[in-house]
Amino acid sequence: MSRIDGVIGRLQRLSGWRRHALLLLLGALLAAAQAPLYVWPLAFVTLGGLLLLDAAAGRGWRSFFTTYLFAYGYFVAGLYWMGIAFFVDAARYAWLSPLPVLGLPLLLAAFPAGGVWLACRIGGRHRGGGHGAVWRMLLAAAGWTIGEWLRSHVLTGFPWNLVGYVWADHPAVMQMASVIGSHGLDLVTLLAAAGFALALRPGAARRARFAALLLPAGFALAVLGGALRLAAANHDMVPGVWLRLVQPSIAQTAKWQDELRQRHLQQQVALSIQPAERTPTHIIWAETAIPYLIDEAGTLRQALGHIVPPGGALIAGAIRRSFDAAGHMTVYNSLFALNGTGTIASVYDKVHLVPFGEYLPLRDWLHPLGLDALAASGIDFSPGAESGPLAIAGLPPVRPLICYEAIFPDEIAPAGQMRAGVLLNITNDAWFGRSSGPYQHFASARMRAVEQGLPLVRDANTGISAIVDPYGRIVASLGLDRIGVVDGPLPVALPPTLYVRWGDIPAILFSLLVIFVNIVIGRRRIKD
Numbered sequence: 001m002s003r004i005d006g007v008i009g010r011l012q013r014l015s016g017w018r019r020h021a022l023l024l025l026l027g028a029l030l031a032a033a034q035a036p037l038y039v040w041p042l043a044f045v046t047l048g049g050l051l052l053l054d055a056a057a058g059r060g061w062r063s064f065f066t067t068y069l070f071a072y073g074y075f076v077a078g079l080y081w082m083g084i085a086f087f088v089d090a091a092r093y094a095w096l097s098p099l100p101v102l103g104l105p106l107l108l109a110a111f112p113a114g115g116v117w118l119a120c121r122i123g124g125r126h127r128g129g130g131h132g133a134v135w136r137m138l139l140a141a142a143g144w145t146i147g148e149w150l151r152s153h154v155l156t157g158f159p160w161n162l163v164g165y166v167w168a169d170h171p172a173v174m175q176m177a178s179v180i181g182s183h184g185l186d187l188v189t190l191l192a193a194a195g196f197a198l199a200l201r202p203g204a205a206r207r208a209r210f211a212a213l214l215l216p217a218g219f220a221l222a223v224l225g226g227a228l229r230l231a232a233a234n235h236d237m238v239p240g241v242w243l244r245l246v247q248p249s250i251a252q253t254a255k256w257q258d259e260l261r262q263r264h265l266q267q268q269v270a271l272s273i274q275p276a277e278r279t280p281t282h283i284i285w286a287e288t289a290i291p292y293l294i295d296e297a298g299t300l301r302q303a304l305g306h307i308v309p310p311g312g313a314l315i316a317g318a319i320r321r322s323f324d325a326a327g328h329m330t331v332y333n334s335l336f337a338l339n340g341t342g343t344i345a346s347v348y349d350k351v352h353l354v355p356f357g358e359y360l361p362l363r364d365w366l367h368p369l370g371l372d373a374l375a376a377s378g379i380d381f382s383p384g385a386e387s388g389p390l391a392i393a394g395l396p397p398v399r400p401l402i403c404y405e406a407i408f409p410d411e412i413a414p415a416g417q418m419r420a421g422v423l424l425n426i427t428n429d430a431w432f433g434r435s436s437g438p439y440q441h442f443a444s445a446r447m448r449a450v451e452q453g454l455p456l457v458r459d460a461n462t463g464i465s466a467i468v469d470p471y472g473r474i475v476a477s478l479g480l481d482r483i484g485v486v487d488g489p490l491p492v493a494l495p496p497t498l499y500v501r502w503g504d505i506p507a508i509l510f511s512l513l514v515i516f517v518n519i520v521i522g523r524r525r526i527k528d
Contacts (some may be wrong), residue, residue: 003201004200004293005203005222006202007204008052008200009202010133010151010398011049011052011053012052012053012055013056013451013453017234017467018212019053019349020069020306022053023050023070023073023379024070024072025052025067026046026049026050026070026073026075026376027046027050027070027071027072027074027075027076028040028067028073028074028076028077028520029042029046029048029077029124030046030070030073030074030078031074031077031078031161031165032077032078033166033191033441034078034161034166034238034436034440034443035165035167035168035169035436035439035442035443036167036436036439036440037436038168039040039499040170040346041169042052042193042470043163043189043193044193044216045192045286045388046070047189047190047197048193048196048197048200049197050066050067050070050140050192051140051141051193051194052137052197052200052201052507053066053070054066054116054140055133055136055137055140055197055201059491063116063117063120063121064113064114064116064117065113065139066509067109067112067116067117067144068109068110069109069112069406071105071108071109071111071112071113071189071320072105072106072109072174074161075104075105075108075109075161076101076102076108077103077162078103078160078161078436078440079100079104079108079161079464080139080435080436081100081432081433081436082100082102082104082432082437083097083098083100083348083430083437083438084431084433084437084450085100085357085431085432085436086100088253088431089506092331097402102245103488106340106516108151108158110407111147111150111151111263112143112144112147112148112221113147113387114147114284115143115144115145115146115148115150116140116143116144118143119139119140119142119143119146119325119514119515120136120139120143122139122515122519123135123139123514123515123518123519124393125518129297133198133201134176134198134212134366135189135205135518135521137194137197138191138194138514138518139195139514139515139518140188140190141190141191141193141194141511141514142187142351142510142511142512142515142518143515144163144186144190144293145183145186145190145507145508145511146508146511146512147184147302148162148163148186149183149504149507149508151448152183152394152408152409152410152430154522155355156352156355157407157408157409158196158408159182159407159408159442160444160494161266161440162183162185162186162215162228162445163185163186163189163190164177164182164185164189165182165184165443165444165447166182166189166443167185167189167445168443168447168472169292171226171230171445171471171472171473172223172224172226172227172230173185173223173226173372173444173448174226174450174471174472175225175229175230175450175451175471175472176188176222176223176226177223177451177472177499178229178232178449178450178451178453178497179497179499179500179506180498180499180506180507181401181409181421181451181499181504181507182409182447182451183336183409183504183508184447184504184506184507186507187507187510187511188218188219188222189219191215191218191219192215192216192218192219192464194215195213195215195216195219196212196213196214196215196216197212197214197219199212199249201335201525202476206390214396216283216427217382219288228434229454229471230473232492233469233471234492235491236491236492237489237490237491237492238395238421238491238492239355240280240281240392240394240490241281241282241286241395241484241489241490242278242279242280242281242486242487242488242489243280243281243282243284243457243467243485243487243488243489243490244272244276244280244282244283244284244467244486244487245270245284245286245457245458245459245466245467245478245485245486246268246271246272246285246286246289246459246485247284247286247459247460247462247463247482247483247484247485247486248271248286248289248461248483248484249270249430249462249463249483250267250430250461250462251430251462252428252430252431255288255291255428255430255461256291257319261291261292264291265290265291265292268285268289269304269307271484271485272285272307272314272485273307274485276485278364278487278488279309280309280312280487281309281311281312281313281352281394282309282312282313282314282392282394282395283307283308283309283312283313283314283315284314284316284424284426284429284459285315285316285317285319285426285459285461286313286316286317286426286427286459286461286465287333287402287403287426287427287428287460288317288318288319288333288428288459289316289317289318289426289461290304290316290317290336291318291469292318293318293319293320293321294316294318294336295318295320295336295339295380297345298342299421300303301338301342301343301344302315302341302342303342304338304342305338305339305340305341305342305343306340308338308339309340310339310340311394312340312392312393312394313337313339313345313392313393313395314337315335315336315337315392315424316335316336316338316340316426317333317334317335317336317402317426317428318336319331319332319333319334319337319484320332320333320334320336320347320349330382331347331379331380331381332349332350332381332382332384333350333353333358333402333403334347334348334349334350334384334402334464335347335348335350335390335426337390337392337401337500339393345392345393346390346391346392346493348384348387348390348400349382349383349385350381350383350384350402350403350404351384351385351386351405352383352404352405352408352411353381353383354404358381359380359382359493360380361450372524382466386414386417386501388417389417389418389419389420389421395421395422395490396421396422397418397421397422398418398420398421398424399412399413399420399422399423399424399454400424401423401424401425401427401448402426402427403424403426403427404427404441405425405446406423406425406427406441406445406448406458407441407444407445409447409448409451409503409504410488410503410504412448412451412452413452413500414420419496419500420454420493421454421493422444422454422456422457422490422493423449423452423454423455423456423457424457424458425442425445425456425458425459426458426459426460427455427458427459427460427461428436428460428462429441429460429461429462430461430462434480434481438463438464438480439464439480440459441464442460442464445458445468446472446474447472448471449468449470449471449472450471450472451495451497451499451500452497452499453470453493453495453496453497453500454470454493454494454508455467455468455469455491455492455493456468456469457489458492459486460481462481462483463478463479463480463482464477464478464479464480465477465486466486467480467486467489467490467491469491469494470491470492470494471488475488475489475491476488500517
């Protein structure tokens with residue numbers, strides 16, 4: 001181990017631009033562990049490297065900037081695709097693309113960095129020695145978890161690419177989310193990385209190295225438990241339900257062209273009625289798939305009613321508007337369920353809107369800068385009212401999720417509402433082309449299925465459209481940027497998971513407990 005100790009020791013002593021470059025590189029490599037690459041060993045390598053560098057940073061601002069640079073590199077590399085949306089209308093907005101790519105990570109990185117810094121600042125009274133290094137890394141893992149939980153809630157929240165999502169294509173690991181959720185999966189991944197880092201820490205005794213490996217060993221045992229859960233999994237399907245998900249793969253640049261709207265509608269109708277070995281009972285279209293105000297177009301609704309299977313429904317996204325007594329218009333991003341007569345049986349208005357995408361925060365301030373047109377061509381969408389699951393003929397109670405509503409773990413089952421029997425996510429990821437963004441979006445949605453113990457039905461304009469069972473396994477899917485349909489059954493929901501009952505409380509409480517215990521131990525040592 002002497003050679004490895006020497007290398008790690010030299011890396012810990014780096015300063016200036018070399019240290020900064022290493023941290024940015026490690027963070028960027030962590031993004032490769034996320035979708036679509038899923039190079040999961042990089043999660044342990046990069047997070048372990050961060051913890052080793054942070055352990056040598058002390059408790060001052062050097063510690064904050066150690067994690068900040070790492071997280072900044074991670075978010076820039078993982079969220080580069082956000083800039084692609086600005087090239088849909090490149091002549092007007094291409095110049096703004098650096099704002100989300102380089103600017104947003106400046107804010108996002110502050111959450112894990114602030115969490116790690118505060119945890120080590122408040123609880124880190126140990127300096128030097130083996131026990132000090134152990135507690136330092138445990139504090140860093142706890143602080144990162146708390147910081148990322150805050151990132152999921154502050155300023156409407158943005159829980160994209162949580163560390164735990166590196167396991168979104170590994171069902172055995174994903175099963176932990178049914179108990180501790182995605183933030184808990186963040187925490188156990190960081191703890192396993194801390195175990196590897198402690199085992200490689202320069203100067204550690206052999207006994208301490210073996211003891212440190214208990215952390216990744218515990219992670220491995222949890223994975224084994226997930227594999228056993230899958231081995232005993234329920235494979236039942238909802239009787240009498242056969243779904244058809246329509247994926248037209250319409251480019252965002254063509255989606256709203258007046259001369260193409262009718263063609264796009266006809267394409268989706270043709271895909272909906274194409275022959276199949278088994279006739280579908282429910283047809284599902286993507287977010288804003290109907291390029292007309294469907295609730296104001298009775299003739300169009302009647303025409304669409306002809307493709308609705310008997311006793312089933314056509315479920316599709318469209319824009320909806322309403323007017324108050326004064327004539328002021330309100331616009332919603334909505335999901336409609338049509339029956340065989342073309343009647344609107346159910347409507348859901350999106351509740352959690354995308355800032356800068358569906359509405360512009362601080363519009364009065366940003367209007368003089370010419371930025372007001374970024375949100376829906378200058379018109380803000382309004383959030384819908386919270387409501388329980390939708391009743392759609394022939395389906396279990398449906399929890400609709402439009403676009404990025406699927407990325408919020410704690411908003412899937414609002415308190416006091418009846419439990420749904422299926423998660424239905426319609427989205428339009430065409431804004432982001434053939435980038436990693438749509439893959440990451442799908443990964444997040446799959447985690448919701450495991451957390452809730454509910455099947456996920458996901459229809460995306462350009463993909464990835466899929467049916468996912470409550471264990472996170474893909475039943476049927478159609479890849480990115482492909483034209484076609486996904487036909488398949490609807491898996492039966494599981495009983496409420498432990499995560500449904502407890503939410504993120506165990507992960508946050510454990511993280512706070514690590515900080516509290518370290519404070520107590522530190523005070524006792526000072527008294528001694």
